[in-house]
Amino acid sequence: MILLTQRLRRDGVQLLVWILATAALCFSATAGVNEAFAAESERRTLLAVALANPTILLFRGLPFGTSEGAFLVFTILPFLVLLGALMASFLAVRHVRAEEESGRADAVSATPAGRRAPFVATVVHGILACVLLGTATAVAFIAAGLEAGGSIALGGALAASAAVFLGVGLVAAQLFRSSRAANSFSVGVILSAFLVAGIGNALGTPSDDLTRMESSGLAWVSPFAWAENVRAFADDAPGPILLAVGVSAALLTVAAALQATRDLGAGVIAPRPGRAAASALLSRPFGLAVRVSAGSLVAWVVGSAVVGALSTSLGDVIDEIATQNPAVTEMLDRLAAQGSMDQGLVVTFFVMVGTLAACFGVQTVQRARQEETHGTAEQTLATPVARVGWLGAFLTTALGGIVVIVAAAMAAASLAVFARGGDPAILGDVVVAGAGQILGAAVFPVLTALVFTLLPRATSTLGWVLVIAAASLALFGTLLGLDEDVVSLSPFAATPVPDADGIAWNGSAWLIVLTVAGVASSLMLMRRREVATGG
Structure with a gap:
């Protein structure tokens, strides 16, 4: 009790x-x-x-x-x-x-x-x-x-x-x-x-x-x-x-x-034994950040690749099942003038890819907080490693991992198109949707880094809350009757997307500005912030 x-x-x-x-x-x-x-x-x-x-x-x-x-x-x-x-x-x-x-x-x-x-x-x-x-x-x-x-x-x-x-x-x-x-x-x-x-x-x-x-x-x-x-x-x-x-x-x-x-x-699952001597990669903060994030990066890459493959391979199956019902066929004919079903499928799936990539980014920056609370950050910063370089290593790893995760999804989507003999024109939509989600996902590790420098104890909670709130707004906002301006507040919904006229750029400019400003601000704040030694 x-x-x-x-x-x-x-x-x-x-x-x-x-x-x-x-x-x-x-x-x-x-x-x-x-x-x-x-x-x-x-x-x-x-x-x-x-x-x-x-x-x-x-x-x-x-x-x-x-x-x-x-x-x-x-x-x-x-x-x-x-x-x-x-x-x-x-x-x-x-x-x-x-x-x-x-x-x-x-x-x-x-x-x-x-x-x-x-x-x-x-x-x-x-x-x-x-x-x-x-x-x-x-x-x-x-x-x-x-x-x-x-x-x-x-x-x-x-x-x-x-x-x-x-x-x-x-x-x-x-x-x-x-x-x-x-x-x-x-x-x-x-x-x-x-x-x-x-x-x-x-x-x-x-x-x-x-x-x-x-x-x-x-x-x-x-x-x-x-x-x-x-x-x-x-x-x-x-x-x-x-x-x-x-x-x-x-x-x-x-x-x-x-x-x-x-x-x-x-x-129950024993960790893999480490090497007797560290590699040269671990002599720098960036190498350490990459090393501790490598396992989770592989998992997120596999998950995003599966989602990416589904984005271009599931359309034919769904269309075949849907058209077995005459009422569905009639409704599909009405919707034909409103845009491509395959295009909508790619955009929807890549919002999920962007969410997965953002989760990796947030998780990677949160490792800086874990290093701090476990006391290992203090040991690292007692060496000639600067605070800015230390946090910058986690941010760089997070942003680089986002690119890798989305790229894996784009590659899997492309392979699925060729495997089923699909229309190569859809590959352009994959590139636009994927590149857009890189911009959207990059916002979240940057925001998490800002929280880490200003409110360290809230790093984990706010990091995940921001991702969940933004993903739900992008995926569910329209059906909940929210105004488009409100839905577009989600970075996942403000990304460039393919449409019938080419590319809708949406809020790509403010996503870039927010990411750059957030990186600069978090690194500047880290220079003046005391390193905590407990949770």
Whole structure:
């Protein structure tokens, strides 16, 4: 009980802000959707467009009706599950692996609490956070005027899916020796699940009236699809919630078994032994930054390559499935004059690539903070290494990694075009969309560096919040009825994109100015900032 109280006190403000912000988003989204799509005919038209152009479903929810509640779930649920997944997985890693890294877990295990009590306290703490998140969202929807039954079903789906990723985070904390690796693994699982659910929905079977989609079998691999197939405000099916609860219990059991068998401070996966002598690369700050970021860069490159390949290879499959329904064929003919479906698919997928690249950039700059809190930065800066050069090395690695990640996606997209014998003209769209996302993604490590120099303790939280907020604004802002000027505040939405007339440059100028000014400002501030020696 003491350990649980300690965790609740430590995370109180952070979890409260996260949960209340999610609830506020639910309340405001309900008002926004109802205002933008007040008439059922408007909602029916948009659902028909989504089912006729399934690329929309890759980053939206699952259509299953035209009621206000069902339409709201379609527009916002995947993002709510994403927020819950990140909250739960970060909580798990923070209270297990990060505690062992800092040495605090060793001190606690030396008391009568032993090794098992802290793990149990983390599990209870995480489940409480998931339940509170689900409860807060249900209350927000009820307060916004939606029916109680559907609101409770939606809250239950959100809580259960978040609990699944709590289990993912706890298992990752057992597998890897560092919190950095555990968080990277968890985020990779979350993003993969998000993408699999979107593809599974896009490959599903639409109804004849174009108001409902049945997920394909692929979607059922993902907890995101389990939450969506509850179909809150329509079916309120309890089966997917029970499935999520069962998988969560299984993951928690696996994590507990691994916790009981491994050594404290060690991971199930042993780290690769280092060399007896350091290479010349490690004699400079840049080489060190590259070395500690290399493993995660490989993971982000692989993920972005998969997304890039899908951007040019999935169009034919989706088009074939969609045109099997006469109503879909008719709607596609109406949409033909509004732009290329393949072009829209490339732009949408490369927003996800930009998000992945931005995540790597933020993660790399956050390593500077980790080096600082672990005390290794102080040792490095005690040598002739300057503060500006030290932070500049992490920034350079972050920006260079972004270019590599997006380039990998562009290369994979190009290879997919040639492999399927597609139209080479789409390669121009790939280049424009990819180059644009490099500009958008570069903003985030720069902003994170600014936070690091001004508010060091907020580096991790604000870095991830900025990426999540910007990605959600770019992917969901239009459907939530937000003005285009508001959506364009997201760097991911302000990038150059291909259109019917060539290239729409959008806000590329201010992205460049913001990045350059941010780099200069963060390096200048670092010269005058004291180096911290603790968290």
